[in-house]
Amino acid sequence: MFNERQKRILQAVTIDYIYTAEPVGSRTIARKYNLGVSPATIRNEMYELEEAGYLQQPHTSAGRIPSDLGYRFYVDVLMEPEVFDDAQVEEIRSGLALSSHDLAILLHQAVKLLSSLTRYTAVLIGPVTSKRIFKNLGLVRIDDFHALAVLVTEPNLVENSTIELEQPLSDGELATIAATVSELLQGRDLNQLTTTINQQLRHFVPQKALYEALVRLMFTERGPKNDQVIIEGTTHLLDQPEFTDLSKAKAFLRAMEGKELLLNILGDDTTTSGLKVRIGKENQVDEFQECSIVTATYEYNGQPLGTIGIFGPTRLDYAKTTTAVSVFAQLLGELLEEVF
Amino acid sequence: MFNERQKRILQAVTIDYIYTAEPVGSRTIARKYNLGVSPATIRNEMYELEEAGYLQQPHTSAGRIPSDLGYRFYVDVLMEPEVFDDAQVEEIRSGLALSSHDLAILLHQAVKLLSSLTRYTAVLIGPVTSKRIFKNLGLVRIDDFHALAVLVTEPNLVENSTIELEQPLSDGELATIAATVSELLQGRDLNQLTTTINQQLRHFVPQKALYEALVRLMFTERGPKNDQVIIEGTTHLLDQPEFTDLSKAKAFLRAMEGKELLLNILGDDTTTSGLKVRIGKENQVDEFQECSIVTATYEYNGQPLGTIGIFGPTRLDYAKTTTAVSVFAQLLGELLEEVF
DNA sequence: ATTAGCACTCTGTCTAGATGAGTGCTAATC
DNA sequence: GATTAGCACTCATCTAGACAGAGTGCTAAT
Numbered sequence: 245m246f247n248e249r250q251k252r253i254l255q256a257v258t259i260d261y262i263y264t265a266e267p268v269g270s271r272t273i274a275r276k277y278n279l280g281v282s283p284a285t286i287r288n289e290m291y292e293l294e295e296a297g298y299l300q301q302p303h304t305s306a307g308r309i310p311s312d313l314g315y316r317f318y319v320d321v322l323m324e325p326e327v328f329d330d331a332q333v334e335e336i337r338s339g340l341a342l343s344s345h346d347l348a349i350l351l352h353q354a355v356k357l358l359s360s361l362t363r364y365t366a367v368l369i370g371p372v373t374s375k376r377i378f379k380n381l382g383l384v385r386i387d388d389f390h391a392l393a394v395l396v397t398e399p400n401l402v403e404n405s406t407i408e409l410e411q412p413l414s415d416g417e418l419a420t421i422a423a424t425v426s427e428l429l430q431g432r433d434l435n436q437l438t439t440t441i442n443q444q445l446r447h448f449v450p451q452k453a454l455y456e457a458l459v460r461l462m463f464t465e466r467g468p469k470n471d472q473v474i475i476e477g478t479t480h481l482l483d484q485p486e487f488t489d490l491s492k493a494k495a496f497l498r499a500m501e502g503k504e505l506l507l508n509i510l511g512d513d514t515t516t517s518g519l520k521v522r523i524g525k526e527n528q529v530d531e532f533q534e535c536s537i538v539t540a541t542y543e544y545n546g547q548p549l550g551t552i553g554i555f556g557p558t559r560l561d562y563a564k565t566t567t568a569v570s571v572f573a574q575l576l577g578e579l580l581e582e583v584f
Numbered sequence: 585m586f587n588e589r590q591k592r593i594l595q596a597v598t599i600d601y602i603y604t605a606e607p608v609g610s611r612t613i614a615r616k617y618n619l620g621v622s623p624a625t626i627r628n629e630m631y632e633l634e635e636a637g638y639l640q641q642p643h644t645s646a647g648r649i650p651s652d653l654g655y656r657f658y659v660d661v662l663m664e665p666e667v668f669d670d671a672q673v674e675e676i677r678s679g680l681a682l683s684s685h686d687l688a689i690l691l692h693q694a695v696k697l698l699s700s701l702t703r704y705t706a707v708l709i710g711p712v713t714s715k716r717i718f719k720n721l722g723l724v725r726i727d728d729f730h731a732l733a734v735l736v737t738e739p740n741l742v743e744n745s746t747i748e749l750e751q752p753l754s755d756g757e758l759a760t761i762a763a764t765v766s767e768l769l770q771g772r773d774l775n776q777l778t779t780t781i782n783q784q785l786r787h788f789v790p791q792k793a794l795y796e797a798l799v800r801l802m803f804t805e806r807g808p809k810n811d812q813v814i815i816e817g818t819t820h821l822l823d824q825p826e827f828t829d830l831s832k833a834k835a836f837l838r839a840m841e842g843k844e845l846l847l848n849i850l851g852d853d854t855t856t857s858g859l860k861v862r863i864g865k866e867n868q869v870d871e872f873q874e875c876s877i878v879t880a881t882y883e884y885n886g887q888p889l890g891t892i893g894i895f896g897p898t899r900l901d902y903a904k905t906t907t908a909v910s911v912f913a914q915l916l917g918e919l920l921e922e923v924f
Numbered sequence: 925a926t927t928a929g930c931a932c933t934c935t936g937t938c939t940a941g942a943t944g945a946g947t948g949c950t951a952a953t954c
Numbered sequence: 955g956a957t958t959a960g961c962a963c964t965c966a967t968c969t970a971g972a973c974a975g976a977g978t979g980c981t982a983a984t
Contacts, residue, residue: 346746379726379727380725380726382722382723382724382732382734383722384720384721384724384734384736385736386720386742387740392722392734392736394732400726400727404742405686406686406742415720415763415766419759419763423756423759471688477841478837478841479837479841483834490822493822494819494822494823497818497819498819501817
């Protein structure tokens with residue numbers, strides 16, 4: 245499709261632009277990336293690349309910058325992903341590990357670390373399992389008319405929910421109910437509620453409201469919730485020259501504020517494993533059409549649990565961030581296996 | 585200290601500047617606020633006010649703006665707080681109430697509402713009680729080496745913590761331990777751990793690690809934690825003309841990102857009840873010396889539980905926000921009494 | 925004590941010109 | 955035929971100067 249020289253030029257423009265944030269001219273390329281040809285030749289090739297839609301010109305007398313298509317070709321074909329050596333990986337691992345064994349804190353730390361390492365905005369979603377296997381249910385009395393239900397699913401994920409009671413129940417009664425239900429559901433897949441199970445449940449659980457609340461807690465198919473979205477380092481993007489325009493910065497920050505939006509965009513990723521790069525207009529969401537998003541799923545026992553990734557300008561250091569995100573997803577998975 | 589006319593002029597400058605964000609000149613005041621005197625007279629009075637440190641001039645040929653001191657005088661003496669009529673209060677109340685009975689969601693909603701109502705950045709801290717009265721303890725088995733401890737204190741505040749076990753404990757054993765401890769501590773003040781209690785605890789709880797974890801969970805004096813800080817509407821401040829300067833906007837957003845900082849500033853407020861206004865340099869923290877902070881404590885049974893408030897530029901609509909914050913604190917308290 | 929008048933100061937905006945980077949085209953060169 | 959040197963042209967950015975407008979402070983008159 246392109247000859248070797250054109251590829252090298254496209255690569256040079258992309259790398260240089262990613263680094264300098266300035267449109268790249270033919271002379272710069274001739275000087276910095278020794279292709280052995282003169283600026284004039286490069287100009288001709290650039291013209292071709294622009295015709296083909298891989299480069300574009302902010303205005304007539306400026307250099308070229310990659311289009312979304314150009315970045316895509318760079319990421320898919322030209323890019324040489326940065327390799328993290330063992331020492332670096334080890335450093336990240338220890339940065340993750342030293343935090344407490346409280347899952348929420350651990351995840352926050354991970355996102356913070358990823359953000360400060362890449363200097364982009366980092367996000368994490370999850371963890372949630374698609375196949376939810378029942379492990380245990382606890383019921384703790386709060387007062388006469390409230391109890392806290394604690395649901396434990398494989399792999400040791402914990403969900404809480406306050407439940408309203410119609411009639412007071414003692415600690416003992418609550419414990420008995422919890423034990424009965426736990427025994428009944430032990431090891432079962434919570435994605436399907438068979439009628440027999442349902443009937444038994446209805447039979448064992450005394451109050452209608454309690455029964456309904458438990459069914460809702462346990463059997464509702466649920467994606468990640470708002471409080472399972474972690475965002476760190478939104479301000480990093482303000483250091484990027486593309487966000488010196490205050491209105492763009494505002495739009496981006498606004499978009500980031502609503503976690504619902506992120507869930508919409510990234511929520512589905514949880515199922516499709518692996519690294520994913522979205523470049524500029526490839527994002528359907530208007531707010532992020534000048535951004536690129538690099539995400540990867542972290543897994544437990546081969547089961548995807550959630551997504552971790554970064555948001556940056558389309559002029560993103562793909563070579564570095566793709567490996568960084570991969571490494572984080574990988575380490576996060578390992579870490580979770582340890583914790584659980 | 586000031587004569588009546590000077591006060592009215594200071595008031596006029598403050599109100600006008602809060603509204604227009606432009607330095608206010610003598611002519612403007614003479615025209616808009618009919619004091620019955622000419623601009624020249626007003627100029628003389630303004631000179632006095634500037635001498636006294638209540639007004640300042642951005643540059644020689646500009647109008648005047650209030651200094652921090654001027655704002656302070658305005659807030660303490662001159663301001664006529666906006667009155668919310670019953671309909672408005674009712675609207676806010678319903679805005680708060682319709683959300684779920686999940687405390688965390690309810691609080692988030694409240695902060696969001698306050699932020700969108702005032703168009704400033706809103707924050708909430710808490711709830712935590714200073715006098716922590718034990719109500720109940722639950723222990724839910726996660727796996728052989730982990731359990732979730734659930735602590736309920738007056739007024740029905742719930743805290744979770746994952747605990748590591750040395751030896752596996754069955755559901756039944758955990759339930760027994762929880763029941764014993766609950767009985768032992770029923771109604772006790774968790775701020776003091778007497779030696780007898782401690783000994784009994786040590787005696788009843790089988791594993792050392794479990795005992796220590798429980799003591800840490802229950803008896804550690806704790807202020808609000810990171811996850812008890814809610815911030816909404818940080819981007820609202822970007823609409824304020826004082827934050828068109830990108831570097832200022834950045835500094836502010838950075839400061840907001842670390843919830844620790846907010847805890848430092850506002851953490852203590854939880855104890856001293858009532859409305860509190862901090863203006864500009866009255867804030868010790870550098871990052872907020874160009875901001876004003878309006879906070880109030882929300883209470884339960886006369887006990888302060890936490891703080892709610894807003895951050896804005898020193899050119900803040902104090903008349904409106906002070907009442908808004910008061911009303912929210914008040915309603916939040918009432919709401920919590922209902923929920924608990 | 926108040927005010928009209930006026931000189932003065934400072935900011936923001938507008939214009940024009942200079943500068944410089946970079947292109948696209950043409951003609952010469954390998 | 956591919957490559958390159960040369961050159962005219964375009965466009966954005968920077969600078970300096972001019973100018974209008976807003977507001978003050980002072981003085982002298984009321």
